[in-house]
Amino acid sequence: MQAVQNPASTRTRAPRRGVAARLLLAAGLAALLAGCQADELGFGPQSTRQAERETRQMMSKLGMTETSPILIRIFKEENALEVWKKDRSGRYALLKSYEICKWSGKLGPKIKEGDRQAPEGYYTITPAQMNPKSSYYLSFNTGFPNAYDRANGRTGTHLMVHGACSSAGCYAMTDAQIQEIYTLARDAFRGGQKSFQLQAFPFRMTPDNLARHRNDPNMPFWKMLKEGYDHFELTRSEPKVDVCGRKYVFNATPVDGTLSPAAACPNLSVPQELQLAIAARQKADEAKTIEIAARLEAEERVAAEKAARKAEQQIMLAQREAERQERLANRQPLTESVPLLGTVLSAFVAPPEPMQLVADPVSGPNANPLPKVDPRTPAPVAVAAAPGQITPAATAPAATATIPGSTAPAPAAAAPAATTAAVSPAPAPAASPAAPTTAAAAAPIAGDTATTIAGETQPAPAASAAAEPEQGATSYVSAVTRLIPWF
Template identity: 45%
Template sequence: MRWRWHLTKQALLLAAMVVVAGSAAMQSHARADEVAAEKPLPSAIEAALIMKEIVPEAPVYIRVFKEESELEVWKARPNGRYALVKTFPVCNWGGTLGPKRVMGDSMSPEGFYRVTPEGLKPDSKYHLAFNIGYPNALDRALGRTGNYIMVHGDCRSVGCFAMSDKYIEEIYAFVRDALNAGEPSIPIHVFPFRMTAENMKRHAGNEARDTWKPLREAFDDFARTREPPKIGMCGKRYVVNALTPVGNDPYADCPAVIGKRIAPLSPRSSKRLVKADPRLEAQGPKLKSAEASFGWTSPISGAMFAWGTGGNTPSTRPGKPSQNESDAALGALQPIVKR
């Protein structure tokens, strides 16, 4: 009996040693991730931002393109326009083109999302991660299910957007610094592809094409203004850059008329616009030329204000850029930092 008890004690001791070793390894891994989460932006990126007069804590805008497997990081310049800082390759994403609909479909979502401070995951088992906020209010209103959709490291994905560990450290630092500087959230807009006319034509037969209308609108607006599109929800649909105030309740009725806001005007010009037409609600909008069922010509620079009904978004036709909408004013077309 004594030798059996001795062997049992040895087995218990060995098991305890294994548990302790495993716990130590897990703690070491957690500490490594915590250190990674605190890494500053690489000095080369910080230097490039300084050269463009962009502070590291400036607001961030992220775009993801599924077909191209690319993630872009844009940052605000002093003039309010955003410049492309860097384009990162996405290792993996889930499913095919089109929105995520149900939990377990292995699809990566498409749409308009936001990263909040609560969404940062410095202790992720995929090195580092942040939650993009799927499902948003519209997804839930449309019956879409699923959760914990992340941008993370480790290059493995089932519905998330997986990056290399090196790149997630950089992307995480961009997001962390902007949130720590006081930004309440970081917009992250996920597109099926770069929504050029050629690509839209190439995918015209895709069954998801009806879900891409607001994404195409946001893509086109940003190409013209270099300002992240303002996204609202009503009538169980997205509303992009609405002139009439639109909230974020997908169950709310849409306003009877929805205009198109492109770029903000000065406070003085805003007051003149509201005086000319109270429907503008002091939003201070400046609109690109547009075609709609009816329009109204502004006394300011002859701008055309397009109004669509609550059920329809006015079709738009970009006008020629003004002098202050040159590439230099809008922001860099090429990334400031090469990958």
């Protein structure tokens, strides 16, 4: 019995196989088109890409070709990597300057492995040192250590110029920057250049920079690098660099013998015209460097003196503040340091005492108090007595006047000049307002005269009349003292 094939199943499988085939064909075409577009647009492998259109236009403007030789100069302090390229005249001209993303260490040459210093000196880059498969996008090896470094015992490996902006003894660029630098070097090799020179300096070798760094221990090494710098600046040609006697020599040819990095240099010959030009340039730069250095030293002295004066002022201020704090810590209250002052001040600061009424010891509390004598009242003046009146003698302070119908105690001691007069029974005339005319009026003024009126006895004060003004003054001072705290 034959199996019958389901027409619906056949129709279903056929379209599925057709769809898969079409998808594979589309993917292949897309990959092919993508590859063609990458080649045409210059976005192929990193090591084969073209330079930027702007850079190519600049080369055309400066009379350069894409395959003309290049030279690279690096300046640490300025963070600059310069690409120079030969123009139609056969001399080098600056094509483009790139800002170094990061370089490692400080100003000065690399000495040993692990010091994380980026190298300084003259290095030769060949096609074998180019690394299209670098872990840092693209890179090329600087060639450190060169003959000079080895002759001076300097060590280190894998010192590169690369991308990724990360440095540990290298010169790091951005990926876009190293892409263009790598392309320019590759095209120069493609044009027939066997190697290009890399010149690495701490800074531009100008008198100003040399004067600023005049005290750096690397100055002898930098002055040696400056000689090659001057050769390039004057000729705009790549200087011929050799090593003998553990130092760089430039554009020199041995007259006898050969050049050996560790051995002493033989007699060397340099083109006379170039030698004279180099000597003149070095002399002018040295004079300018000395002038700038002298000015900088004067400015540094002034700045140092200002700093010293400022430091002295700060020290003096600190000492004064310390002394002030010490005085505050040891200070005693003013009343303790001056005891008498505390006593004087207590009289004014003490609260006033409450005023009390003094009762009459003789007549009781309802009697009128004794009249108070105002010390400012002038002393009484004796006047002539009218007929029938008594006039107390001025020289008898203890005299006693007797009024009819009253008794008076005898004085304690009789004064020689005391005089006692009896009052006439005739009525006394009215007293004159100008002066007292009766004994009763005169008695209160006399200091110790006792007067008896209508059977009432008034005791004489204990003090004499001469002492009464002093008592009045004391009462006045006491009153003022009591009033002072209320103000």
